[in-house]
Amino acid sequence: MKIGFYPGCSMKGGAREYQESVVALAKVFDIELVEIPDWNCCGATAAHNLNKELSLSLPARIMALAEKEGITDIVVPCAACYNRLSVTKHELAEDASLCSKVTGIIDLKYSGKTNILNIIQFIDKYITDKLEEKVVKPFNYNTACYYGCLLVRPHAILNFDRVEDPQSMDVLVKKSGGNAIDWAFKTECCGAGMSVSRTDTVARLSGDILKDASDRKAEVMVVACPMCHSNLDMRRPEINKYLDEKISMPVLYISQVLGLAVGLDAKTLGLNRHMTEVILPDKPVKNAEPAEVSKKVANPEKMEA
């Protein structure tokens, strides 16, 4: 089975370790990822603010190229790219005249039948079933799963996970032997696009996220978006200054977490590339059971039955 891979710009730059870990993880499960030949920018952040046709044509071309290669599933690890491709697919499916216009612009055949998978959907579709049997080194840390905004919104189009309290990464962490903690900032804004222009804002927003996780005894944070990662990982000096406290909690990609659990080494997974040093002391395997907060709350639904 040939599965398409769309890296987008970040996998080739600031988030090389994300691509490395995804590819390495796929390999463990005998999955070959084929980079879509001649791929182009997905148009995130800029195009959809400026020109609707352009913002749809860019992702449409990517999907059309995939179709040409006979690819039915594309893995899009970057949450922003995933969002653009999914939105484009949706808009073109809804509006036939727009679709014909866009296919005219890209001058390629586009059927809109390609599946767009984010990293979690990809793992769920091809890996989850076999995950537990392959876990050799349970990732037994208190883990805060941070989803950010682009992975789950808008729900009407993406139809992925619960918007306000997503659970999919938590499930994967648990299957990798980890303890996904219950916390409050799963989908709060990390500062995203202001990463470069307003570091003070990023420090505040990302700082609050890290602080809450840290207060709740998280040892590691897991993300699925290169932008979230750069804010939470790279802006640590500004964050520490804002919080007036040093938070040394490492931020890992979900692919790295699973990679570690199935026994891949740190180098292969690109852990050395992070700005915040990844220090994960070996721990004896236990308390794999997630500690649920306030388990005893009565269930009002049952009352009404």
Added chain:
Amino acid sequence: MNELINKVTKLLNDKTIDAFIGYGQGSTDRVRAIFARTVEQASKLIYTPACTFNLSGYLLKHEVKHLGKLGILANVAALRSIMQLASEFQIKDGEVYILFVNDDASLTEFSDFQSIEAFLEKANIDITPDEKARIEKIEAMSVSERWEFWNKEFEKCIKCYACRAACPMCYCHRCTTDVNQPQWIPVASHERGNLDYHLMRAMHLAGRCINCGECANACPMDIPLNLLTYQLIDPIKTGFGATAGMKADAVYALSTFKPDDKENFII
């Protein structure tokens, strides 16, 4: 062939059935239906590659019905007819003894509707590539070309109603054609009445047609009227998830609905 004759002979002898509908040699080299009520008649049963037409149309015919308990040699189309007729309460489970000739010439007998349903799930029920191509050819025409095409075809119709007689689903005692208060369908065979008749027939078979093609086979004027109902099979399947003649307790596609049935033309 001997297996078939032996089987039917046995069925007649032990009074499992009173008559068996099968194929026999017709005049010239044609095959016809025969209704074997005696062992002697059963010996004339044949099964050759020419034996392809759907015999199930006879099941509800007044003259045949009164022969008593019936057995039938069914092909896939006939099995689907039987399923469809069952869903319309025209045939009850176990009422008809059903035999089927396999590819290796062995016989399968279907003891109940359930076994037919299971069999049909795996059977090829599609219209032929040739029929498909003809439909696509018509669909590729412009509206007025299609109008001209069918007008030319319907012009030939002599209103002999052979299509109606051949169709296993046309079992009504009084067809709308025969209603004269009001006179929905003009009696004479002119273009208008012919168009009315064929549209009416196609609509009445929409979602019920099991694509046996007997209507077109029966037509002495070679009107491809099977295409009218065939082209509705796919939209009904994709739109409503229904295929005729697959289940004995199926609900007719046009007498049910989904609140979110998709269309793009109602404003």
Added chain:
Amino acid sequence: MSRIGVFVCHCGENISATVNCEKVAQISKELKGVEFSTDYKYMCSDPGQTMLKEAIKEHKLDGVVVAACSPRMHEPTFRKACSEAGLNPYLCEMSNIREHCSWVHPKDDLTTEKAEDLVRVMVEKVKKNKALNSIKVPVTKTALVIGGGVAGIQAALDIANCGHKVVMVEKQPSIGGHMSQLSETFPTLDCSQCILTPRMVEIAQHPNITLYTYAEVEKVDGFIGNFKITVRKKSKSLDEHLCTGCGLCTTKCPQKKIPNEFERGLGFRPAIYVPFPQAVPNKPVIDRENCTYYIKGKCKVCEIVCPTKAIRFDQEDELVEIEAGAIVLATGFDVLKSDFFPEYGYGKYKDVIDGLQFERLASASGPTMGEIRRPSDGQIPKKIVFVACAGSRDPAKGIEYCSKICCMYTAKHAMLYKHKVHDGTPYVFYMDIRAGGKMYEEFVRRAIVEDETQYIRGRVSTIYEKNGKLIVKGADTLMGAEPVEIEADMVVLATAGVANHGAEALAQTVHVSYDAYKFFAEAHPKLKPVETNTAGIFLAGACQAPKDIPESVAAASGAAVKVAALFSNDELTREPLIAVVNRQAPPVFSSCVGCFLCQSVCPYQAIEREEIKNRNGEVIKTLAKVNEGLCQGCGTCVALCRTKAIDIHGYSNQQVYTEVMALLND
């Protein structure tokens, strides 16, 4: 040859201003079969109707066409007039030359020509009309009331007080519904139970009312005046006749830690229990899911302590058949499920509760004896946040409607809180304050002014727990959308009122329609608010949409009047515009071939199977047959029938065919 009369109305100038009425009458006179035609200023007036009646008699008319306003307006008027003149009312038709002609077109020849066309169509139609007799069906003068909340109680008492029998079916072990859970009621702050319990007792004691609690409606057959209902009385594991309601068993039951439904999980109850002290009937039931005996096979403490030996462990569910002429649905509403608000931590944090739970905290008979103490540690919350519109008016959550009662009860909660915790601060996040109702706005004002409730106009984005506090993040849109963060001790969500769990299934059992939110649908939003589209079934209370107590009670009394009106005659009369399956002489019997494809099309299950038997009793043909009582005359079966074996009175194949012919061939 027909003798048809055409009566063209000027409607003052409403028609004659653009249509030449004299000419329409004149041209109509020339139509084949028209015996008489005239025009008049106001056909619906007394002289107009008299003119019509006299013309019918004088010209021996066998059909009448009144060209005037919409038949939706005056068809009953003219049909009645015809009937009074001895002409079958169904031989009268109306041409709509006002709404569909004079009012929508300018004064010119085309408009008059259109009026002529419309008259011609009806003249041709009326020639095909048949004299019809209205349908009479007997009425069983017993009403079934489903649901024993305040709406059901009101409806049942009103009907019973009219002298009719009532059967009330309640799912829970006691009647009382949500109202019995409430502490005090707006806008008067009088105690809910104090005003409700006397009514509950009245239900139990009323000679005309039979009460089945712990019971559910399983099947409904039949039609208006003649419903046949099967009720499942769930086993209470108790002989109700022997039980005196002493309550000894409930105090001795060793199972004591079952979350109490009535307290919405804020307290506990034993396995054999009475839901609340004032329950009606005040007799316990055994909750078999949690009873030690049913789980482990031994215990039977209740049986041992019972002084009257009333416990019956082997008691089985009982099916009761009821015949009723009318049904009142009063099944009420439900509160949103907890997983609806992951962002608010509802169901996750103990101190995030819903409004109904707050009612229990505030209730003197509740788990805290009326003291406002938070569930997690029993502390008195000093800062409490009320979130209005929790779920309501939120398209993203799929609930676009306003739950209507929350603004008022949130104001009430804030007041009750302040009355009990004087040094506490109540906050209310709201979208709008909707306080339409007698004394309602004044009530909210009191909460704001006298009880110093901090109203913040804005929505809450998230609530999370931090250091024992609940952090409520929101925005104050009246202060320039400033983000607001409140460290609260407790949060109360005014969760949307939603259709009852199981409402959809019940609607399908009872055969009434429901809206996209699964609330039962009324027949007309304004003019038939308590009727359903199924004749003989009425709505009361919040099963139709969120309603407060006064509205529920008013609707219940409305429904009761409809039932009483239905029961005021021994027979009921219905318009005969229904479907019929044709019949012919043997051996054909009918052109129906019995394919029954029409059966699943019928929204009213009105198509039955009729078996034609020969002298030996053998079935020789099975035909469709339309049940006159059930058919509402939509005609969906008619258009489907391949053999045209089903036809419909008033819109028959002959009639509509003729109309098209007449319209297009002038």
Added chain:
Amino acid sequence: MQDFEPKIVAFVCNWCTYAGADLTGTSRTKYAANVKIIRFPCTGRIDFMILMKAFENGADGIIVSGCHPNDCHYSTGNFHARRRWIVFRNLMNFTGIDTERILFSWVSAAEGFKWADVVNNTVAKIREMGPYENYNKIAVSTLLKEEVSNHE
């Protein structure tokens, strides 16, 4: 083609579109006089054959209209009607009947303005399309005329 006044028949349900058209009148909203309404209890009652009859008796256009989904007075009649229209429209398309000449719409009892729009737009459209010559060729009146001339 300037003097061409299209003949349009509207088949509507009693509870929604007929009432909606009443409201158009009550609101005194003007629309073209070419459309004439035939009232049915429900869209579910509208037989596809009646549409054929309209065309063959010289209608240039047809409007079919009823209650919006979920609003049917009889709760489900319009849902059944919609399925039939989907199928019949397919069949008409396939046989070359110009489906552009049949407008299907949902017009509620509250949508008086929508009804005026539906009528006006349909009249304008059919006026542009011209008489339905294809069908008229085989329509009743034409055939009758031919028969008459054959006799002469």
